[in-house]
Amino acid sequence: MENKLELLMPAGDMEKLKYAFAYWADAVYVGVPMFSLRARTNAFTMETLKTAVDYVHSLGKKIYFTANIYAHNSKIKPFLAQFEKMLSYWPDAFIMSDPGLINIVRKSHPEAVIHLSVQANNTNWAQVAFWKEIGISRVILSREISIREIKEIHEMVPDIELEAFVHWAICMAYSGRCLISNYLSNRDPNQGTCSHSCRWEYKVFKEELAPGELESATGRPEDYKQLEWSYYLEEAERPGEFMPIDEDEHGTYLMNSRDLMGIDYVKELADAWVISFKVEWRNKTVNYVASVARTYREALDAVEAGKEYDTKKLSDELFSIANRGYIPGFLAWNPWANAQFYERNGWFQEKLFIGKVLAYNEETKMCKIEVKNKFELDDTLDFLSPTDAWQEEVKSIKRITNINRANDTEISKIDVKDENLVNEQVAHPGSFDVWINCSKNPWDYAIVRKKV
Numbered sequence: 001m002e003n004k005l006e007l008l009m010p011a012g013d014m015e016k017l018k019y020a021f022a023y024w025a026d027a028v029y030v031g032v033p034m035f036s037l038r039a040r041t042n043a044f045t046m047e048t049l050k051t052a053v054d055y056v057h058s059l060g061k062k063i064y065f066t067a068n069i070y071a072h073n074s075k076i077k078p079f080l081a082q083f084e085k086m087l088s089y090w091p092d093a094f095i096m097s098d099p100g101l102i103n104i105v106r107k108s109h110p111e112a113v114i115h116l117s118v119q120a121n122n123t124n125w126a127q128v129a130f131w132k133e134i135g136i137s138r139v140i141l142s143r144e145i146s147i148r149e150i151k152e153i154h155e156m157v158p159d160i161e162l163e164a165f166v167h168w169a170i171c172m173a174y175s176g177r178c179l180i181s182n183y184l185s186n187r188d189p190n191q192g193t194c195s196h197s198c199r200w201e202y203k204v205f206k207e208e209l210a211p212g213e214l215e216s217a218t219g220r221p222e223d224y225k226q227l228e229w230s231y232y233l234e235e236a237e238r239p240g241e242f243m244p245i246d247e248d249e250h251g252t253y254l255m256n257s258r259d260l261m262g263i264d265y266v267k268e269l270a271d272a273w274v275i276s277f278k279v280e281w282r283n284k285t286v287n288y289v290a291s292v293a294r295t296y297r298e299a300l301d302a303v304e305a306g307k308e309y310d311t312k313k314l315s316d317e318l319f320s321i322a323n324r325g326y327i328p329g330f331l332a333w334n335p336w337a338n339a340q341f342y343e344r345n346g347w348f349q350e351k352l353f354i355g356k357v358l359a360y361n362e363e364t365k366m367c368k369i370e371v372k373n374k375f376e377l378d379d380t381l382d383f384l385s386p387t388d389a390w391q392e393e394v395k396s397i398k399r400i401t402n403i404n405r406a407n408d409t410e411i412s413k414i415d416v417k418d419e420n421l422v423n424e425q426v427a428h429p430g431s432f433d434v435w436i437n438c439s440k441n442p443w444d445y446a447i448v449r450k451k452v
């Protein structure tokens, strides 16, 4: 069993995978087409999975294939056929959840390393002991347990790797075991197609009946009137604990969970023998990948070196990216009503993702940006870079240029020299060849952001 703390990042496509490693991830997990959750946000095909494995192994890092659906009968045969092919790529492990499929794979391919998915809802040491007997090498713990429980699991079953989620979305249901999305949009969370219906806007109505009219109620829409004002629920066994069901002009967000942020608990998790720290969400931007990987890397490095880390600075960085408000999930205690963000289903964001740095020109001291969001002259931008100490100093943008496209020369062959550059006031997403002033090289994979 390894002792090194592993930063495990999601990779929805090859670009995000490269950013994850540029920002010092130790491993990534990627979806297997058809057989992983988040099926709709997975850009990998069987062919690109092979490319991904070769790339990751060339860096000396690890890659896990996520194949964690609960299969219906019709998917068992196709799964097993594809499994043979996936195994021939030699990923470092498969993340699986279906006990039937695991059983078959363990018997037919005992050499395959299997990590048990969070979908299997591993909440206690007896389950973990069971999976160890089956031959599972790592258990990804349920998001609904505390660090104290994790510690007990390790004490009872010491010889198995434990992985825990530290960042991103939490289901209001037990990690994906939910049918809201099936009912409302015919998309099954357990087949990887959740539509996040729990976060939609719902309105609350009451039946407009006078006392005694209940028997003659038709149940038709005209019997119902939308509630006004603010309403609170009180559960009979918990007098005085009021749960708001406020409604704005859009609706109410009773089931809209805040996001998980475990940055304050990295040391406690390591002390509880968690060896892999997992970040969720394969369809987020490279800005998310860079920022979250960089932040947790700093915390993990400090914990491994036996040093303190600045939780305020690191959580500030995590608040800079889009989030629904953070809680530490169940790591420290049951979050009760704080787990839900009732007021709206939008995002907080302190920094806007402006673009990716594509190149740097030493002579002109300018860097080329792939623009993701509009920015203007005199805007103040900052750089997030894998190589510099934390964020680069803030830059005021004094020059935005485009390559002069007046002549017919192929753009890539035009020198980035003053005479070939046209000054601009604004850069828009999709602008062709944008360069900004940049006193020193921000390096490959740098990200540019702007304070909101």
Ligand code: SF4
Pocket: 170, 171, 172, 173, 175, 176, 177, 178, 179, 180, 181, 189, 194, 195, 196, 197, 198, 199
């Ligand atoms: S609808 Fe919400 S609670 Fe249900 S699986 Fe999807 S994200 Fe989770």
